[in-house]
Amino acid sequence: MRNLVEMIPGGVPVVVGLMLASLLLSSMVPIRPQMWLYPLVRQAVVMKIDYQTKNMLAQETPHFIIRYTPSDADMVAMVAEAAEAAYEPVTSALHYAPGKKTLILMHPDRQAMKQAYGWSGDASAMGFYWGGVIQILSPKAWMKNPSLNEFIATGPLAHEYTHLVLDHMARGNYSRWFTEGLAQYVEYRVNGYEWVTADNRLTGKLYTMDELDGDFDNLDNQALAYRQSLAAVRYIAEVHGEAKLTQVLTYLTKGEKINKAIEKSLGMDYGSYETMVNLWAQGNMKQYSKIAK
Template sequence: MDYRRGEIQTAILHYETARRQDPNDVTLQARLVTAQRELQAEAGFDRLYSSHFAVRFERSTDRRRVHEVASRLEIVYNKVGRTFSYFPVEPFIVILHPDRQFQDATLSPGWAGGLFDGKIHLPMRGITRDRQTAEKILSHEYTHALVDRLSGGHAPAWLSEGLALYLEGRADAWGREVLARHAAEVGPLNSLHGDFLELPPHRATLVYAQSFQATKALVRRYGMDRVRKLLRALSVMPDFSSAFEAVFHDRYRDFDAAWFAGQERF
């Protein structure tokens, strides 16, 4: 929680203490390395606060551009919030990385236009171009943050990514076209619960398209309000199959099987 609140030095102290108790904990080691890398990357960063966001940025950045990003984030906060009927009070941390630092600071792949890891990480190049591109990127990453907050961090990757694509306004035809080209490579949804960041570009495009199409099928079948209830259920019932059945009164494996068989893809 310290890391998510932006208290990186405190998080590092906790991770180091825990590592001394269990030096073989690989997950803990990865978190420590991430926090140390971020602390180093953010040296010389300044902060700007809006109503719902704490924005960090390199001091050499034009503050007018940062104010513009913060204003756009507030617009996205309201737009996405209306979809989920959810307007969190606790602010979200946003880190604006210089273009040259984004991939190095986040260890994200070259195809990533942003990253959410408890904080919203954004490269300046994407969000200070044209307004339409900026709004898509901000909507996408903020949706990840909101889904994480609603679900207590328990939403499967395909649902989080699918909702992010849905709320950014990705064209319907895109997902259909990708799946049509790679129909033989499509896998079941239960294979898409883990992180996508390690995937090569070709595979990433495919699983993003799967996530998008499956999420549209979910919304079409049950409605966005019940999808929101599913996310809330996950915060107290982390097992996705159990939460799915409790909210939708259907079995996840049946929905997944229908998806995999092609009934819900298009």
């Protein structure tokens, strides 16, 4: 997928201007300069995508703007209701709400979604968050008989909106494993959904935290990487308490890296955290072999 800079109207000159503005702002407050630049870059990307899709059909809700093609006119009301259903649980869990309405683009099929802005993600994904915008696959493209309750329970909106809210509050200061773990945790808390497969058992060889931190998207077993990321977040919330998870988020908004945010919040070093997560997950999370077929 193209990076944020490549998607900005005006390209490099605009980025240079944003960087100068960012550095001026950063001299006034004790926070990493890139955390001031990031929201400006993201907003520029949103503006570009908003312009590129201005001729699509649109429906607004209290917190979202949904754009879609004529073939999905019969789906937009359901998507709108599901988006609003995700709003309160996600913002309550993260104790943060974006100030502006979120743009949601609904693509009629997988090919259209894959072509969107150079997206090269998982071909089976039902949606993705990138650059301040949520993009989803039309429910008709993956549900046999689309219904609101099923779409809320198994669709991508709670998950992707969690990505967006974290992105806004932490200004890009988070690791890939943490945003995926948090999005799955909110999804689990709201809908009871867990992605459990034969490939992501937590009883075999696991990735280290260094591996999850270092190159999450290129790990060979993505199902396991996602499952471990959920375990790492659930351990914080369920063993140490929701207040500690909120504390981790607070440290991220202040510029701490994820390892330091966890160490300061839980009062343990990162290596001990890794050990405790793995032990807890093996005894407390679902395993594929235990699921009724």
